[in-house]
Amino acid sequence: MTQTQKLLIALGILAVTGIAADRFAPAGPAGTGDACRRFVADARRTCYSQLLSERLTRYGVADAVATLDALAAADRDVAEHAHEFAHGLGIEAYGKSTDIVKTFSACGDGFSSGCRHGVIQAYFESREQVTQPEVEALCQPFKSPGASRWVLFQCVHGMGHGLTMLYAHDLPRALTDCDLLSDGWDRESCYGGAFMESVINATAPHHPATQLAAHSHHHMAATTFKALEPADPLYPCSIMAERYLHACYQMQTSVMLNLNHGDLGDAAKSCERAPAQVRPVCFQSLGRDITSYTNRDPQKTATMCDKASEPYRPSCYFGAAKALVDWTATTDAAFAFCGIVGHEAGGPTCFQALGEEIATLLASLPEREEQCLRAQEPQAVTACRLGAGVPAER
Secondary structure, eight states, rough: OOOHHHHHHHHHOOOOOOOOGGSOOOTTTTHHHHHHHSSSSHHHHHHHHHHHHHHHHHHHHHHHHHHHHHHHHHOOOHHHHHHHHHHHHHHHHHHHEEEEEHHHHHSSSSHHHHHHHHHHHHHHOOOOOOOHHHHHTTTTGGGTTTOOOOHHHHHHHHHHHHHHHHHOOHHHHHHHHHTTTEEEHHHHHHHHHHHHHHHHHHHHHHHHTHHHTTTTOOOOOOOOOOOOOOOOOTTTTSSSOGGHHHHHHTTTHHHHHHHSSSSHHHHHHHHHTTTGGGGGHHHHHHHHHHHHHHHTTTTHHHHTTTTSSSTTTTHHHHHHHHHHHHHHTSHHHHHHHHHHHHHTTTTHHHHHEEEEEEHOOSHHHHHHHHHHHOOSSHHHHHHHHHTTOOOOTO
């Protein structure tokens, strides 16, 4: 796996639930997938992209996503680029139907919710400008009473991606439009998408979203904003207003690892030079990126986080635990990881992060409680409940 591929996987970690491969009929596109495997590198990915586009056109979004899941299970090259393929499907799907709610449902949670993010990106790329009421209204359909915030997050996070593309990757201007959102949680989620899109555009020119932006019909002049500064591994966070720092440093190690060619130790040293109030956030970002280097193996992830210096090691655990949930939209790998980390080595911090993810996945307190009880050890259960917003006396 190349450094760019690792970064794309790390950047994509938000929410992934693949459709089971055994639901993919062998008589369907599997044979075509075999034909694609006769090619290599870009030619192979082009073949797969054409296959997925054909499935989307003939059978719809859900079938195309199921096909992608089956192909990823059969071909490691597809698995490494699955988030990119999913983005492409979402972008193309919006071109066939502008019903965002319906398309979101058909996209599912798979492959870092890339399909859903692509839908929102394509929405903004279809616009010449947007107003505050339009920005505020876009994700309202996902705020129904009793619903979890999982799908809502994909919408407002995707909004950050889309606004950044709309403004020709003028990151400060996109962040200003995120500020139009009245809800603080929505704003922070939008900020995160904007910073992520800025990194992707600067480091992954073959990503479908980058290509979409490059071929946009917008007449807006190219931005003068510089996405990366090789001499400053803390840039662009180093020039951002305080309200953007948390979201910026949640992405910053992906910038560092691009600049230093994947040197995790060097990235850790750079995090130690960040402003004191956001150093833990930077190490959370490092924990997320580590999971892509370990292919989300709980033991290997714990071993690599253990190398982080105190007092920031628990922050690495925190970021890794969240990433392990986000990758599958399930909690098994994160529970295994936090169990390995253990209470004395920072387990409560790990389980609190896991609890925060559970709170996003599940709307009801009883469901959150049931998940947190899996931690078993009393202090770990308490930490999970804290993160999940479950009263300790329940």
